[in-house]
């Protein structure tokens with residue numbers, strides 16, 4: 055089975071007040087050293103027998119790393135693995151720093167999918183998030199991407215923002231939909247320790263859990279009206295434009311992760327690189343063992359995030375046994391409450407179940 059490669063590019067123009075992803079300020083000499091380290095790490099994992107059907111540059115703000123460096127990494131991956139025709143190559147990007155010229159250049163080095171942070175189409179919300187882009191930056195990037203042939207485009211929107219209402223959320227959805235894209239990811243604002251929002255949280259007018267759940271339901275319904283299928287709790291696509299990289303993750307499939315703070319799941323082991331660009335540059339093949347991956351528990355937990363849910367035949371093929379009766383009985387209970395679908399071949403959470411997925415999944419797992 056083909057696997058994926060995830061490359062973490064930890065550079066950002068500045069730190070967003072809600073973000074706890076690992077990122078540092080961009081500078082040329084650091085980026086050159088980081089590139090050299092990425093190439094060494096790619097060499098370390100190289101295996102010409104390994105089929106790759108997805109390469110994902112996540113961040114951070116990977117477009118800051120420039121098309122030239124991204125192209126060099128793609129070439130190295132192609133020289134090191136059996137990269138299949140039609141491999142999905144995704145670049146996460148932020149519109150304020152993505153020029154039209156660079157969009158063409160990214161396309162030329164092989165990028166065929168763009169994932170951009172819109173977050174909101176309301177100026178006041180963008181300002182509160184301290185984002186650097188405007189709606190027109192997004193419009194320009196999408197227009198150029200389509201002109202040069204990058205048709206697989208995803209936008210991120212955020213739910214649970216300060217003073218967010220159904221009206222303001224609808225305005226963001228309408229704007230995203232007007233751009234004729236086929237994938238939208240929803241991010242629930244989480245106030246993470248160590249962020250500026252965490253310091254200021256008591257002064258912020260954040261929606262409570264009930265309102266956030268209402269906003270999420272509204273979001274899912276509005277997207278459904280526009281033809282987007284919610285294939286995962288936070289991800290919606292038209293025309294089956296599912297994110298290949300993310301599907302691998304939720305289907306508990308393997309991927310090689312490379313870069314500071316990157317995680318990977320390879321040859322049965324989950325591993326991670328430290329959140330330190332200095333350490334990665336100094337020692338690109340030093341990563342820490344996390345756990346053995348692919349357990350029954352992990353598989354059920356991840357698969358229940360997907361609309362397709364846990365398919366009994368796949369479970370049987372993978373674990374050489376049936377799913378436990380105790381768990382199925384518990385699933386029946388949630389079906390009666392209206393949170394879950396269950397028939398002779400699968401169990402899956404429905405829209406109502408997605409809203410309380412953490413509670414249901416952790417409860418079901420205690421019945422394994």
Ligand code: SF4
Nearest residue numbers: 066069070073113114
């Ligand atoms: S641009 Fe993205 S990765 Fe960078 S600080 Fe902002 S939210 Fe975090």
